[in-house]
Amino acid sequence: MLMEQPNWLKQRAQLTPNRLAVIQGNKRLTFLKLFTEAEKMAAQLKRLAIEKGDTIAILMTNRLEMVICIHACFFLGARVVLLNTRLSESERLYQIEHSEAKLMITEEPFDEQYKNAMTVEDLQKISPEPFFQTVDIHLDDTATIMYTSGTTGRPKGVMQTFSNHYFSAVSSALNLGLMEDDRWLVTLPLFHISGLSALFKSVIYGMTIVLHKRFEVKDVLRSIQADQVTIISVVQTTLTRLSAELSNCPEPLRCLLLGGGPAPSALLEECRKKQLPIVQTYGMTETCSQIATLAPQYSMTKLGSAGKPLFASNIRIERNGVPCTSGEHGEIIVKGPTVMKGYLKNETATRESLKGGWFKTGDLGYLDNDGFLYVLDRRSDLIISGGENIYPAEVEAVLQTYPFVIEAGVKGVDDNIWGKVPHAFLVISKAVDREELIQFCKDRLAAYKVPKAFHIVEKLPRNAANKLMRHKL
Amino acid sequence: MLMEQPNWLKQRAQLTPNRLAVIQGNKRLTFLKLFTEAEKMAAQLKRLAIEKGDTIAILMTNRLEMVICIHACFFLGARVVLLNTRLSESERLYQIEHSEAKLMITEEPFDEQYKNAMTVEDLQKISPEPFFQTVDIHLDDTATIMYTSGTTGRPKGVMQTFSNHYFSAVSSALNLGLMEDDRWLVTLPLFHISGLSALFKSVIYGMTIVLHKRFEVKDVLRSIQADQVTIISVVQTTLTRLSAELSNCPEPLRCLLLGGGPAPSALLEECRKKQLPIVQTYGMTETCSQIATLAPQYSMTKLGSAGKPLFASNIRIERNGVPCTSGEHGEIIVKGPTVMKGYLKNETATRESLKGGWFKTGDLGYLDNDGFLYVLDRRSDLIISGGENIYPAEVEAVLQTYPFVIEAGVKGVDDNIWGKVPHAFLVISKAVDREELIQFCKDRLAAYKVPKAFHIVEKLPRNAANKLMRHKL
Numbered sequence: 001m002l003m004e005q006p007n008w009l010k011q012r013a014q015l016t017p018n019r020l021a022v023i024q025g026n027k028r029l030t031f032l033k034l035f036t037e038a039e040k041m042a043a044q045l046k047r048l049a050i051e052k053g054d055t056i057a058i059l060m061t062n063r064l065e066m067v068i069c070i071h072a073c074f075f076l077g078a079r080v081v082l083l084n085t086r087l088s089e090s091e092r093l094y095q096i097e098h099s100e101a102k103l104m105i106t107e108e109p110f111d112e113q114y115k116n117a118m119t120v121e122d123l124q125k126i127s128p129e130p131f132f133q134t135v136d137i138h139l140d141d142t143a144t145i146m147y148t149s150g151t152t153g154r155p156k157g158v159m160q161t162f163s164n165h166y167f168s169a170v171s172s173a174l175n176l177g178l179m180e181d182d183r184w185l186v187t188l189p190l191f192h193i194s195g196l197s198a199l200f201k202s203v204i205y206g207m208t209i210v211l212h213k214r215f216e217v218k219d220v221l222r223s224i225q226a227d228q229v230t231i232i233s234v235v236q237t238t239l240t241r242l243s244a245e246l247s248n249c250p251e252p253l254r255c256l257l258l259g260g261g262p263a264p265s266a267l268l269e270e271c272r273k274k275q276l277p278i279v280q281t282y283g284m285t286e287t288c289s290q291i292a293t294l295a296p297q298y299s300m301t302k303l304g305s306a307g308k309p310l311f312a313s314n315i316r317i318e319r320n321g322v323p324c325t326s327g328e329h330g331e332i333i334v335k336g337p338t339v340m341k342g343y344l345k346n347e348t349a350t351r352e353s354l355k356g357g358w359f360k361t362g363d364l365g366y367l368d369n370d371g372f373l374y375v376l377d378r379r380s381d382l383i384i385s386g387g388e389n390i391y392p393a394e395v396e397a398v399l400q401t402y403p404f405v406i407e408a409g410v411k412g413v414d415d416n417i418w419g420k421v422p423h424a425f426l427v428i429s430k431a432v433d434r435e436e437l438i439q440f441c442k443d444r445l446a447a448y449k450v451p452k453a454f455h456i457v458e459k460l461p462r463n464a465a466n467k468l469m470r471h472k473l
Numbered sequence: 474m475l476m477e478q479p480n481w482l483k484q485r486a487q488l489t490p491n492r493l494a495v496i497q498g499n500k501r502l503t504f505l506k507l508f509t510e511a512e513k514m515a516a517q518l519k520r521l522a523i524e525k526g527d528t529i530a531i532l533m534t535n536r537l538e539m540v541i542c543i544h545a546c547f548f549l550g551a552r553v554v555l556l557n558t559r560l561s562e563s564e565r566l567y568q569i570e571h572s573e574a575k576l577m578i579t580e581e582p583f584d585e586q587y588k589n590a591m592t593v594e595d596l597q598k599i600s601p602e603p604f605f606q607t608v609d610i611h612l613d614d615t616a617t618i619m620y621t622s623g624t625t626g627r628p629k630g631v632m633q634t635f636s637n638h639y640f641s642a643v644s645s646a647l648n649l650g651l652m653e654d655d656r657w658l659v660t661l662p663l664f665h666i667s668g669l670s671a672l673f674k675s676v677i678y679g680m681t682i683v684l685h686k687r688f689e690v691k692d693v694l695r696s697i698q699a700d701q702v703t704i705i706s707v708v709q710t711t712l713t714r715l716s717a718e719l720s721n722c723p724e725p726l727r728c729l730l731l732g733g734g735p736a737p738s739a740l741l742e743e744c745r746k747k748q749l750p751i752v753q754t755y756g757m758t759e760t761c762s763q764i765a766t767l768a769p770q771y772s773m774t775k776l777g778s779a780g781k782p783l784f785a786s787n788i789r790i791e792r793n794g795v796p797c798t799s800g801e802h803g804e805i806i807v808k809g810p811t812v813m814k815g816y817l818k819n820e821t822a823t824r825e826s827l828k829g830g831w832f833k834t835g836d837l838g839y840l841d842n843d844g845f846l847y848v849l850d851r852r853s854d855l856i857i858s859g860g861e862n863i864y865p866a867e868v869e870a871v872l873q874t875y876p877f878v879i880e881a882g883v884k885g886v887d888d889n890i891w892g893k894v895p896h897a898f899l900v901i902s903k904a905v906d907r908e909e910l911i912q913f914c915k916d917r918l919a920a921y922k923v924p925k926a927f928h929i930v931e932k933l934p935r936n937a938a939n940k941l942m943r944h945k946l
Contacts (some may be wrong), residue, residue, distance in 0.1 A: 001476075001613050001636040002810045002830055005785045014844055015781050016768075140474050163474035170643050174678060178651045204784065205647060295489075308488050311677065312478045337475045357475055371487055 005137045008203040009035050009071045020208040023227050024064050041072035043128030052077030057101035059083040062190055062213050065120045077135035081145045082191040095147045139163035148285045157344030164288040165200040167337035171310035183208045185232040187215040194233050197289035217241045224250050235260035235466045249276050260467050264397040265304050282306035282375050288338040292373050305372040326369045332361045381470045383412030383420045388448050398444045404430040409460045411470045424451035425473045478610045481676040482508050482544045493681040496700050497537050514545035516601030525550030530574035532556040535663055535686050538593045550608035554618045555664035559919040568620045612636035621758050630817030637761040638673040640810035644783035656681045658705040660688040667706050667732050670762040690714045697723050708733035708860035709892050722749050734857040738777050755779035761811040765846050778845040799842045805834045854943045856885035856893045861921050863895055871917045877903040882933045884946045897924035898946045
């Protein structure tokens, strides 16, 4: 098959030049303008001797210039390493060095020690190379690299190809449909796949993205109506805050795409009552965003499920290399055109996780009789207590339904008798009675799953994607 | 990139088992039922020793069984040759033999001499092989073969891969959008790419197709409302007849996809007045359906244009191997993921038409300043009659084998019903019997290819190189 395609933004600018590509606050860029800006920046990068095959690191927050910058790199045929702004400088330095980035493009106030760093403002002052030819896309080429922390050891660089991004965007459209007036609101950072995938959808669909620097519930609610948003990506915490402000679905919103781990049933039930069109998803950096989603028509009957695989992808459950039957718990293994090429310069990790196209997610779950996926937990967080498996998410979901508990986190703590026992960390709005809470849990959980200690905290440790980091509890 | 995908119908049946796949009259098949039927037929074909890599010819009219049959072949990993029911038996025999089809599946009343022919009804009586495993799809594998007549010599077998079909379906959705309630009405035969492409869209989108045996304007109008049709594929002749019966766009129709050659401006203007949402397209068997379409918002300002390339495809105009500038007329050259793999067992023709991924269509046209394609003429002398392609050279070759015919020239003449019909111009050595000549043609050619008029002339107009100038006939 033909592996070369014209650069997507370049073609999009030819097909629908006057359609809006990005809205950020009062700023608006059409696809033609975005193309022109990205082409200019590419010609500026060319002055810095950036060539096809080079790697460029980007350390920026959600803004127009970041979108331009990413496309400019693709115009040159350069790979982009997306750096998490919340990491420490030494953590970032590792990623820059490991990926052999020739340049880091950043912004104020990131005061970086890295010698080849340049702010996007300084880059824009360079006089552009006069002769510049946009490089075609090769589907098998690595487009982006994102580092994910492993359960142990150094972070791994996930290589996402253009083909991964293409199939991710297309499979999502085949699932959610594609309307001419669709607009996607992005509050999640572009340095995470949940945010970045919207950028690819934008050029492939010819769709406007509405970019927010961060999630602010008031801004989001205003933007949905002012910018005519039809789809928004959310995670559990942002959905909780949104739902608290809503009594029904605001026009013209047609989909809240919920990612970032299993959501508590109580929250889903609340959304159902308010008729918020929640589409639960399951995905990760290595699958270039969603690989399974729950169609809205099943939101009631399959409450809590992450649904079925996207078109052209496959999901199975395995335990010790043996396929599980329906209902049996095991590791979630996935295959499909959105599964990464591998981990950058890490053949051991690639070989261990990718076999015959099947990717071992490390997550635990099961498929029900109808083939619906239920994600139980991240394998790393599994608590084994006296030989019994405890999935923290399950315990947290129960705790979160208790009055005055806003958020709950559960981790395993060493225990002389049981190996590990679960401890709970709670954010509360009003004092809770310990004995009553224990009884509440006992009524809903096997005894061994009931936390042996409760710690009241001000907030829970979450990463940039708002995912609970249980090991930091 | 990952080239294997689960069989599309199998996966579709897992994803949306209860959604309707096909409606034909009062008959309705869900995706699950279609899957079950196709799996059964595949197991029946297995009994006939059909294996992965074999070729099966299908000679049927639009009906549920034909859809089942095509999918059954894919389940086995067999390639499908789609035979035009309007061809003469000798024309079909050539295609069966050239493609080395192991079996021809047909239906009454096609009384075929071919020894390995079997009606679908007889096939369905075979007891199915008990152990049957659906073969995965490999994107580079040839899925279907359709023969197109060349300008000279024997028809060529166009090899359409799964990848071609995937990108064709997806690029169309990226262009037309994809609604949950979309239903596509197919009156064009499934043995043409315009019809067959809807079958692939059905499984890839999870969309219902409404199948008609032929175009009957009353049936189509009834079906649009009764079956809630949103999209219909038309050619000039069927659009003319539809438009005559309509004063405005019937609910819930949102798109009339117009293919099969340039339409007269008067017809497009009439449709515009009636607010019929016409989407003009340009495509051919070798590009696996549409490769360019005119977005509805340009239907007025770019009247008569076939629009811009679909996403990931490219169009350029060339004359004598040199790219033309805007407005300059030349040959239309296309590149993209929907362009065929090549002509079956015909390396010469493949090499001549496909260079570096660019396919020389043989059609004439130009691109305007905004990049919109205008198709001037199809393959110099191609006659499009009621959506069917007629190559003058093929008809001339038959006429020239008739006794006393020294030379023959064929050209298209305007016709109110069919758009164009073929007329013959003959140089003869002795009087010929008109009825006998017609019968002679009918035995060797599809009825629509038989000239509607015969003109006896003294000599044919030829240029200095002795090449027939058909436009001067």
